[in-house]
Amino acid sequence: MAEIAQQPGANTGGIDEQKRQKLLELVRGRALARPTDLAEDEVMVWPSLVVVEAVCAVVFLAILTALSVLVNAPLLERANPNQTPNPSKAPWYFLNLQEMLLHMDAGLAGVIIPTLALGGIAAIPYIDRSPLGVGILGTSSKGRKIIALATVFTTVVLVGMVLLEEAIGRGTQFGMGSWLMDTQGAPAWVGSIVISSLIVLGAIFALVVMVKTIYRPTTRELIIALFTGFFITYWVLGFIGTSFRGPEQQLMMPWDLPLVHH
Numbered sequence: 001m002a003e004i005a006q007q008p009g010a011n012t013g014g015i016d017e018q019k020r021q022k023l024l025e026l027v028r029g030r031a032l033a034r035p036t037d038l039a040e041d042e043v044m045v046w047p048s049l050v051v052v053e054a055v056c057a058v059v060f061l062a063i064l065t066a067l068s069v070l071v072n073a074p075l076l077e078r079a080n081p082n083q084t085p086n087p088s089k090a091p092w093y094f095l096n097l098q099e100m101l102l103h104m105d106a107g108l109a110g111v112i113i114p115t116l117a118l119g120g121i122a123a124i125p126y127i128d129r130s131p132l133g134v135g136i137l138g139t140s141s142k143g144r145k146i147i148a149l150a151t152v153f154t155t156v157v158l159v160g161m162v163l164l165e166e167a168i169g170r171g172t173q174f175g176m177g178s179w180l181m182d183t184q185g186a187p188a189w190v191g192s193i194v195i196s197s198l199i200v201l202g203a204i205f206a207l208v209v210m211v212k213t214i215y216r217p218t219t220r221e222l223i224i225a226l227f228t229g230f231f232i233t234y235w236v237l238g239f240i241g242t243s244f245r246g247p248e249q250q251l252m253m254p255w256d257l258p259l260v261h262h
Helices: 004-015 017-028 036-041 046-070 092-102 106-129 141-168 176-183 188-215 219-243
Strands: none
Touching: 092 106, 092 219, 106 188, 106 219, 141 188, 141 219, 188 219
């Protein structure tokens, strides 16, 4: 018991003078001085964020300036309400949707598919709640390989389907669906909705099966594959609509596109 009674006194005597003064200031209600050790642990946020953003802004401005100097963008004549431009194209950020309108039903391309895609993106935080790997591209080396595979697969499928529908559907609306309606007597809804839906679902299913077979992915890595497919689809279709669609929305090479739309 004597040893236990003496132990608090020994601990009290071990408190250095600086800690004793801080405790006294706290009891008296005075403001505590800022600890120097916390100030030494702080780091600037500029190197990790603001500098990167500034560099990106400078690079973007340089590229925009170079394009402005090298590429001529003359103003066209005054708009004529009685004459629609040919081709009539949506803004670049909607050209992917306009490209899909050439291959499937308007409601499917303009409402159902975008709604399901955006809904799936919004559901990602509720499906994958793990904090591991946050802020790392692809989460892991396997994730980055999955991104590369999904990018190549999606690009090949999209370009191949556009070329195939151009050949079979002869550039008409609904592509292969038009071929079924014209030659096989299929109903219009089969060509415009069913065939297009089967193609989209089949491509997604093939991507999932390929990723699962090759990489045995986790839930997050599978989501990364699907999101990469969506991302690449957005840009590839937009690029095709911007650079490869001419008058009457015909598929042609960029250097064959007319400089002035009539």
